Amino acid sequence: MSRPVYLIDGARTPFLKARGRPGPFTPVDLAVQCGRPLLMRQPFDASAFDLVILGCVNVIQDEMNPARVAALRLGLGEDQVAFTVQINCGSGMQSIDTAFRYIREGSHEIVLAGGTEALSHAPLVYNREATEWFGEMNRAQGPLDKAKAFTDVRPDFFSPVIGLERGLTDPITSLNMGQTAEVLAHRFGIERATADAYAVESHKRLAAAQEQGRLDGEVLPAFGRDGSTHRHDDGVRPNSSIEKLAKLDPAFEKPWGKVTPGNASQITDGASWVILASETAIEAHGLTPIARLVDSEWSALDPAIMGLAPVTAATPLAQRHGLDCDDIDLWEINEAFAVQVLACLAAWQDDDFCRDVLGYDSAFGRIDRGRLNVDGGAISLGHPVGTSGNRIVLHLANAMKARGVRRGIATECIGGGQGGAMLLEAA
Numbered sequence: 001m002s003r004p005v006y007l008i009d010g011a012r013t014p015f016l017k018a019r020g021r022p023g024p025f026t027p028v029d030l031a032v033q034c035g036r037p038l039l040m041r042q043p044f045d046a047s048a049f050d051l052v053i054l055g056c057v058n059v060i061q062d063e064m065n066p067a068r069v070a071a072l073r074l075g076l077g078e079d080q081v082a083f084t085v086q087i088n089c090g091s092g093m094q095s096i097d098t099a100f101r102y103i104r105e106g107s108h109e110i111v112l113a114g115g116t117e118a119l120s121h122a123p124l125v126y127n128r129e130a131t132e133w134f135g136e137m138n139r140a141q142g143p144l145d146k147a148k149a150f151t152d153v154r155p156d157f158f159s160p161v162i163g164l165e166r167g168l169t170d171p172i173t174s175l176n177m178g179q180t181a182e183v184l185a186h187r188f189g190i191e192r193a194t195a196d197a198y199a200v201e202s203h204k205r206l207a208a209a210q211e212q213g214r215l216d217g218e219v220l221p222a223f224g225r226d227g228s229t230h231r232h233d234d235g236v237r238p239n240s241s242i243e244k245l246a247k248l249d250p251a252f253e254k255p256w257g258k259v260t261p262g263n264a265s266q267i268t269d270g271a272s273w274v275i276l277a278s279e280t281a282i283e284a285h286g287l288t289p290i291a292r293l294v295d296s297e298w299s300a301l302d303p304a305i306m307g308l309a310p311v312t313a314a315t316p317l318a319q320r321h322g323l324d325c326d327d328i329d330l331w332e333i334n335e336a337f338a339v340q341v342l343a344c345l346a347a348w349q350d351d352d353f354c355r356d357v358l359g360y361d362s363a364f365g366r367i368d369r370g371r372l373n374v375d376g377g378a379i380s381l382g383h384p385v386g387t388s389g390n391r392i393v394l395h396l397a398n399a400m401k402a403r404g405v406r407r408g409i410a411t412e413c414i415g416g417g418q419g420g421a422m423l424l425e426a427a
């Protein structure tokens with residue numbers, strides 16, 4: 001069976017910059033913050049959902065299977081099945097794709113699919129030697145053995161493993177994500193000034209979208225237990241300039257690197273949900289879709305050049321539907337790094353790359369910046385890794401509707417050398 005699948009509605013929290021200490025919300029808190037008002041504005045009862053799927057990369061110990069914890073806290077009922085998916089930065093898109101396939105194939109009618117991430121809550125973990133020592137202490141019988149174990153304590157037991165640093169490092173190549181972006185900058189000759197100009201534009205577009213109300217209804221306020229209210233993505237710097245960015249030092253490869261804090265995605269907390277439904281559910285509940293999900297594609301490549309995966313995922317997807325570059329009215333390409341997005345744009349225009357890597361006769365084409373990330377991206381609004389794939393699909397649907405255009409692709413690179421892409425059409 002192959003039924004049409006529609007995106008009905010969706011919402012996210014403001015994306016909140018991680019500021020070196022745990023932020024006000026855990027992953028499930030974030031999912032509940034935007035999930036509750038989203039469900040309250042639906043004309044159907046929350047018990048109507050057939051399934052809840054939530055992407056999350058860094059699950060915290062108190063919230064194992066965050067999808068289930070969020071579903072219960074959202075009042076979806078004890079009989080609601082909910083599972084969590086993890087494919088690094090693709091997790092929030094994976095939840096949508098899984099829901100899309102279930103509905104398309106006819107086993108489900110209406111599914112809540114989201115992504116959540118609180119990078120500010122990434123754990124500090126004891127190192128291996130300390131963990132072994134705790135085991136020794138546990139096994140020690142009686143005070144004498146325990147006293148002996150104490151004599152084995154070493155000062156370096158107390159230098160923790162920083163979960164965030166490890167999580168953003170590829171375990172196969174040992175390159176961190178920023179270094180993989182540097183590989184692409186070198187391969188495609190991306191200049192620092194071009195990357196900085198791209199980043200400045202990202203901030204300007206997000207600031208304009210916030211000011212002109214284009215995120216209203218998509219971004220819902222979040223309320224901290226400390227009484228704080230968070231209404232907007234707080235990493236935006238409307239006054240950012242190429243001159244200011246030029247002064248920043250490289251973050252990952254000193255002194256020659258092109259990636260700086262100004263042209264990299266920000267480390268951020270945030271959650272996003274979308275509601276997907278079949279035509280049966282649309283009729284049953286009187287719903288009005290925002291967009292139709294047409295198809296999806298996942299790809300894999302060398303982890304050291306993971307940033308090119310939007311090219312290897314989105315191009316076959318477009319071509320499967322007979323679509324050329326110009327047929328896509330809007331693109332959302334997750335801005336892991338400015339140089340990484342620019343490398344994708346360069347690869348799409350490169351005859352040799354498209355022939356050798358994608359097996360096409362010639363280049364895919366030039367993506368007009370006017371069609372790409374029209375309201376900013378992860379450089380300006382941040383990149384809660386398990387959430388971003390969900391956000392770009394949701395925002396693409398809203399932006400397509402607002403501009404009255406027909407087709408869009410949301411695509412992203414995924415740490416570990418993978419990529420995801422989804423094709424949407426006007427409903």
Ligand SMILES: CC(=O)SCCNC(=O)CCNC(=O)[C@H](O)C(C)(C)COP(=O)(O)OP(=O)(O)OC[C@H]1O[C@@H](n2cnc3c(N)ncnc32)[C@H](O)[C@@H]1OP(=O)(O)O
Nearest residue numbers: 089177237240244251261262264265266267336413414415
């Ligand atoms: C598959 C994938 O998606 S891979 C991607 C996964 N994600 C990542 O790898 C995360 C990448 N990003 C990072 O690791 C971090 O953001 C880093 C290391 C690049 C920078 O971290 P930080 O040093 O904490 O950056 P931070 O944003 O605080 O900026 C540091 C300083 O740079 C300057 N700065 C940053 N952005 C700007 C800007 N747009 N304009 C002017 N100054 C700026 C400021 O002085 C800022 O300090 P301030 O906030 O006190 O004013």
